[in-house]
Amino acid sequence: MSDIIFHHYPISPFSEKIRLIFGFKQLKWKSVMIPSILPKPDVTALTGGYRRTPVMQIGADIYCDTALIADVLEKLAPTPSLYPAPVAGLSRTLAQWADTTLFWTAIAYTFQPSAISGILGDVTPEQMKAFSADRAAMRANAPRMSLPEATGQLKEYLRRLEDMLVGGSSFLLGEQASIADFSVYHALWFARRVPAVAGILDAYPNLLAWMDGIAAFGHHQFDKMGSEQALEIARSATPANAAEYAFVDTHGIALGERVSVMPTDYALDPVVGELAICSDNQIAVQRSDERAGVVLVHFPRVGFQMKRAD
Numbered sequence: 001m002s003d004i005i006f007h008h009y010p011i012s013p014f015s016e017k018i019r020l021i022f023g024f025k026q027l028k029w030k031s032v033m034i035p036s037i038l039p040k041p042d043v044t045a046l047t048g049g050y051r052r053t054p055v056m057q058i059g060a061d062i063y064c065d066t067a068l069i070a071d072v073l074e075k076l077a078p079t080p081s082l083y084p085a086p087v088a089g090l091s092r093t094l095a096q097w098a099d100t101t102l103f104w105t106a107i108a109y110t111f112q113p114s115a116i117s118g119i120l121g122d123v124t125p126e127q128m129k130a131f132s133a134d135r136a137a138m139r140a141n142a143p144r145m146s147l148p149e150a151t152g153q154l155k156e157y158l159r160r161l162e163d164m165l166v167g168g169s170s171f172l173l174g175e176q177a178s179i180a181d182f183s184v185y186h187a188l189w190f191a192r193r194v195p196a197v198a199g200i201l202d203a204y205p206n207l208l209a210w211m212d213g214i215a216a217f218g219h220h221q222f223d224k225m226g227s228e229q230a231l232e233i234a235r236s237a238t239p240a241n242a243a244e245y246a247f248v249d250t251h252g253i254a255l256g257e258r259v260s261v262m263p264t265d266y267a268l269d270p271v272v273g274e275l276a277i278c279s280d281n282q283i284a285v286q287r288s289d290e291r292a293g294v295v296l297v298h299f300p301r302v303g304f305q306m307k308r309a310d
């Protein structure tokens with residue numbers, strides 16, 4: 001199998017979700033460090049415009065969004081499963097809540113004035129300004145939550161999660177870990193690593209013990225790789241066989257037509273290419289790039305929108 005190449009940066013919570021899944025499934029990976037703000041020319045050469053973090057690459061296949069990345073890793077290494085029966089559907093649904101509602105509540109709480117320097121680490125005032133401007137542009141008109149609302153709502157979510165662990169269960173949905181654990185974990189990890197705000201978790205001892213257990217999966221083995229090498233690998237590889245995926249028509253758009261795909265919530269950068277996969281749970285477009293060659297860029301159905309490109 002070609003290497004799993006993971007494009008990420010250290011403080012990215014969604015990246016931490018996948019790094020821990022590498023640990024859980026004992027998968028070796030290559031680590032490509034990417035910028036946390038635009039411009040990201042080497043990332044967008046691979047994705048065609050998608051700028052969110054992380055992105056996973058296997059040869060000339062580029063996977064966007066951690067929900068899809070988790071599915072691909074499950075296929076590569078089915079055990080231990082991220083979707084154990086009988087909580088397969090429940091774990092995906094709880095994960096989706098955590099990746100959206102819980103994540104943005106935790107972000108609104110964590111990004112309070114006293115915490116900013118603890119979040120970004122050793123950065124200059126100019127870098128801090130650039131980060132804030134980048135995120136403001138990326139979120140555009142997405143709704144924002146005030147600190148008092150975020151504090152009250154996060155505490156309520158923490159109480160609910162704590163309740164799920166009462167009685168000593170090892171994971172949120174029982175004795176087996178699931179995708180829900182990794183999705184809930186990364187949102188809380190972001191707050192826990194910032195001393196000025198981490199104290200909010202102290203009232204929830206079961207949750208803290210559960211977090212220690214998830215952290216113990218670690219990140220397994222990885223080697224560093226430069227982004228130029230990752231581009232070279234994409235250029236010299238051939239994308240996966242798109243014909244293996246059954247076509248599920250929901251938009252009246254045929255395979256091969258030019259489409260544009262982008263998220264439904266924020267960072268609405270369109271990726272344009274020929275529709276190559278339109279299956280029950282994913283969409284992929286084939287595009288050709290001067291530096292990356294012919295690549296297949298994959299997205300999950302949930303959280304993305306597709307339309308015919310002009």
Ligand SMILES: N[C@@H](CCC(=O)N[C@@H](CS)C(=O)NCC(=O)O)C(=O)O
Pocket residue numbers: 011012013014015035036037038051052053054064065066067099138303
């Ligand atoms: N639903 C996406 C969310 C990804 C996301 O929002 N990632 C954050 C970083 S953790 C991001 O992209 N921030 C802007 C950036 O890195 O450019 C996923 O599951 O991958």
